[in-house]
Amino acid sequence: MFDPKKLLDDLLGSQIPGTSGTVRDKAGQAVQMAKDNPLAAGALAAVLLGTGAGRQVTGTAVKLGGLAAIGGLAYKAYQNYKAGNAPAQTPAAGEPELLPPPADTAFHPSQAPQGEDEFTLTLVRAMISAAKADGHVDDEERQKIAGKLSLAGIGTEAEQFLMAELESPLDLDTLVAGAKTDAQKLELYTASRLTIDPDTRAERGYLDLLAGRLGLPDALVDHVEATVSAAKVPAGTSPNPRW
Template sequence: MFDPKKLLNDLLGSQIPGTGSTVRDKGGQAMQMAKDNPLAAGALAAVLLGTGAGRQVTGTAVKLGGLAVVGGLAYKAYQNYKNGKAPAETQVAGEPELLPPPADTSFHPSQAPQGEDEFTLTLVRAMISAAKADGHIDDDERQKIAGKLSLAGIDSDAEKFLMSELERPLDLDTLVAGAQTDAQKLELYTASRLAIDPNTRAERGYLDLLAGRLSLPDALLDHVEATVSAAKVPAPGEQAPEVPGSGKATANSRW
């Protein structure tokens, strides 16, 4: 059995062989390497999710590791929401510090009722489902991905899992059911938003549908958007997106 946490780390911060940098640090470089020399690329995030356009997770978020990144961002968004801040207040100049979620909160991996590994797999499935939302991963693209995965430095079990998920029809019922607590629902949405930049109507529609199925308040979603955007840097030539929502959020007591 493969290590789900390592797989999530790879999706959020794969090492680019020979550079000492992560895919999300230098997304454009990773994609160019993949185009020029697929054998040397070996970057799982570049292969599966693509990082040549849009925005890339960087800085302290990458250094934490995948599970702590998702939990930390979701927790930070929830805290800002609960404290009544406006989303725009969370987007300050410079790289924001991101900490793992506190151990005594439901956002910490050790609090997962189904176990860390099982919930980590749910987060990976959420990222892949989001990546498929715009429909660009068709049969031809899956064949290309299959050819590159064997060169990406992952074990055969992880490769089989990824290909199975890529071929699986969208099943929101199963995905949503994988989040057993309110904190996990927010983490599942956060992981999905991390996987993509909703630049198409299909991607935005998918995130909206997912948020509705998870019963997440609009004001809280605005904080997730602001927090995730603050943890990413624009790719060359891209302008930072406008932060949605400007009013004060009203906290909710489910958490």
């Protein structure tokens, strides 16, 4: 069985423990060796989205690792929402770096009632569902993704899991049911929003539908939007925005 937490790290381009680079770098090296360049724009999320444009997670969020970063961003958004602060999409001067969620809160991975690995898989599924939101992942795109995943070095089982999820029809009921607590519902939405920037009606509509099904108040969603936006920077553009 593959490690769900490592896969989540790979999807967000988080640093790989024990190395000086990220899966983004490793994938780029593999592609260069193959005299091709499909992964140069970003981590596995770029493969799933089929684009090198948009924005990517950066800074402390990358260093924390996928699970802690998602929990930290969701917790930060929740704290700002409860404090009645206005959403701010740019970090304030001198603002402290993003921290993992406190261990005594429902946002900490150790508090997951279904276990860390199971909830991590739910977050991965949420990211894949978001990646499919604009409908561009057709049969031809899936074939291209399969070829590029084999270059990313994530392992056969992880590849098979991602491809199976890509080929599965959207099941929002099962996805939403995978979040067992209010904190997990917010984390699930945060992971989805980290995956995509809602530049199309389909993507915006998907996120709005997801927030509604999760029962998230509009004001809380606004804080997630602001918190995620502040954690992302423009990614390098590619001369071929799809592939």
